[in-house]
Amino acid sequence: MLNFAQTVNKQSLKMQARTDTIIVGNSLSVLQNLESESIDLVITSPPYFQQRNYGNGDLGIGNEDTEEAYLDNILAVFFECVRVVKSTGSIVFNLGDKYIEGALSLLPYKFAIKATENKSVFLINQITWSKLNPTPRQDRRKLIQATEPFFVFAKSKNYYFDLENYLKHLDDFNKASRGKPTEKLGKQYFDIIDKSDLSELQKENARKALQDAILLVQKGEIDSFRMKIKGVHKEAYGGMEGGRNNQIRNNGFTVIKILGNKLKKDIIESPVEITKDNAHPAVYPLYIIQELIKLLSKENDLVLDPFCGSGTTCLAAKNLKRRYLGIEINPEYVNLANERLKQSLTLTQELFL
Ligand SMILES: C[S@@+](CC[C@H](N)C(=O)[O-])C[C@H]1O[C@@H](n2cnc3c(N)ncnc32)[C@H](O)[C@@H]1O
Structure with missing residues (x-):
């Protein structure tokens, strides 16, 4: 050759x-x-x-x-x-x-x-x-x-x-093995929002954001979510400045979407x-x-x-x-x-x- x-x-x-x-x-x-x-x-x-x-x-x-x-x-x-x-x-x-x-x-x-x-x-x-x-x-x-x-x-x-x-x-496997969301999904947050010190407008926005997040889980677009509400949950990053804390301070709440994709x-x-x-x-x-x-x-x-x-x-x-x-x-x-x-x-x- x-x-x-x-x-x-x-x-x-x-x-x-x-x-x-x-x-x-x-x-x-x-x-x-x-x-x-x-x-x-x-x-x-x-x-x-x-x-x-x-x-x-x-x-x-x-x-x-x-x-x-x-x-x-x-x-x-x-x-x-x-x-x-x-x-x-x-x-x-x-x-x-x-x-x-x-x-x-x-x-x-x-x-x-x-x-x-x-x-x-x-x-x-x-x-x-x-x-x-x-x-x-x-x-x-x-x-x-x-x-x-x-x-x-x-x-x-x-x-x-x-x-x-x-x-x-691996992502596809994760998605396929995800369980079906239960009836109770996210419902506890409605209670927390009602009892919180948020203004009426903030409460209304928080309920809407919560409903949207529940829908995303039901459609399988996200794995799950967590919500942080002003005066109820601890601020993120120990209260340091950051996007999430700004949302909590300005809007009264933040929704953390968990995508469920394997890191x-x-x-x-x-x-x-x-x-x-x-x-x-x-x-x-x-x-x-x-x-x-x-x-x-x-x-x-x-x-x-x-x-x-x-x-x-x-x-x-x-x-x-x-x-x-x-x-x-x-x-x-x-x-x-x-x-x-x-x-x-x-x-x-x-x-x-
Ligand atoms: C570690 S092996 C690569 C194996 C390959 N990754 C595989 O899966 O089959 C390194 C190769 O480099 C070739 N090689 C060594 N010196 C070279 C050179 N100067 N130019 C081109 N190929 C060379 C060797 O013959 C050997 O096949």
């Missing part, structure tokens, strides 16, 4: 960037030939430091002699990613830590610090992947390492972020992929990548993975109707990725679309 970066000119690579393809080549040199600001989202997992031999010779990243040399190589690729990403885009790097002489190296964090030092990007989130099935190798003096960070960087405050579509299946935290749970039919030794979970793609891109956007391995990012992008571009130095993995891309979705994957 040819080294793509040495055999194609800039124009044809620009063409490639528009089509769904995996380029065989050294990511740094391929990236250097890509147009600036042409990619919507980068998601990748570079080789971890001295963890595996992917059989890629001198151009392969990961088996440098020193941490410094490794970080320099990863950062060179990272900053090319920064250049090719649009100002509305983001860059996700997943890196694992490693014990060196009994101590964690902190290499992922050293990378993140260096990546943000020149301020060309800022870190939106460090999402922790919590592994449901970590390697059960219990050291007597250490806990099992069951997490890995996904660093999410953006180029500008205008980055694309679709919170609603991230982990949407979207910077942690995601997923098993390590252990599919027998994937010969790549370090596949990351399709589920996590699909969720990140839903969060950080929209349909038809172009998603790049400069260390694409068995093509998980490309597959996730394809499943979600995004375009993809992969770069992988090892032609055997590219064949593997193309094979995966040809296969249709499995039932499990469909569950999360």
Whole structure:
């Protein structure tokens, strides 16, 4: 197989960037030939430091002699990613830590610090992947390492972020499992309003707001609500200035609507992929990548993975109707990725679309 970066000119690579393809080549040199600001989202997992031999010779990243040399190589690729990403885009790097002489190296964090030092990007989130099935190798003096960070960087405050579509299946599950509102819902507040010291107009407005909130629960638009009434309930935030307290002071009441959506935290749970039919030794979970793609891109956007391995990012992008571009130095993995891309979705994957 040819080294793509040495055999194609800039124009044809620009063409490639528009089509769904995996380029065989050294990511740094391929990236250097890509147009600036042409990619919507980068998601990748570079080789971890001295963890595996992917059989890629001198151009392969990961088996440098020193941490410094490794970080320099990863950062060179990272900053090319920064250049090719649009100002509305983001860059996700997943890196694992490693014990060196009994101590964690902190290499992922050293990378993140260096990546943000020149301020060309800022870190939106460090999402922790919590592994449901970590390697059960219990050291007597250490806990099992069951997490890995996904660093999410953006180029500008205008980055694309679709919170609603991230982990949407959990919201849908929450809504479906909500019980039916009872007859008594919110009724106690009518009494409290009547007996309160509010003016007649304030009481009338409070009853109306209460009735509206009950209706929203009945229609399933909110999970529940609470009401705070002047002179009856404590002020919010210990009485500090704030929107809610202003409402209580000015209107005599406030209604706190409880949406019931699961809070979207910077942690995601997923098993390590252990599919027998994937010969790549370090596949990351399709589920996590699909969720990140839903969060950080929209349909038809172009998603790049400069260390694409068995093509998980490309597959996730394809499943979600995004375009993809992969770069992988090892032609055997590219064949593997193309094979995966040809296969249709499995039932499990469909569950999360
Ligand atoms: C951690 S694996 C990525 C696995 C991928 N996320 C998946 O789910 O299959 C890193 C990949 O980077 C590739 N690689 C190493 N050095 C490279 C380089 N300089 N350019 C392009 N790919 C490289 C390795 O061959 C390996 O497949």
